[in-house]
Amino acid sequence: MSYEQTEDLKAFERRLTEVVSCLQPPTGRWRIMLIVVSVCTATTAWHWLLDPQTSKVAFTQSLWNHPMFVLSTLVLIVLFMGGIHKRVVAPSIIIARARQVLHDFNMSCDDTGKLILKPRPTT
Secondary structure: OOHHHHHHHHHHHHHHHHHHHHHHHHHHHHHHHHHHHHHHHHHHHHHHHHOOOOOOOOHHHHHHHOHHHHHHHHHHHHHHHOOHHHHOOHHHHHHHHHHHHHHOOOEEEOOOOOEEEOOOOOO
């Protein structure tokens, strides 16, 4: 392997690890937000379903009686429409795509973006 090839690989590895490490903090915040909103939605849904008035009043009145359930459900819907499901897994998507490309060059990478050189196949 020549010096230029080695330097190119090192530069690629540095850039890949930089991209993955920069995505980690926002991904963690999005995961926390998704967990909090999901727990709030599940808890308020539980209270809504256990309310004895729910089965006795109209559906819209039942929702009007439980504004936190409606609010948390709407926030959850807006988050999914905004792409939170992609943002919580963004680093793993990038790593998976990098592995697909690196496979052609008999390489791979770990979850942090460090390159893994595989032995050359013998023919």
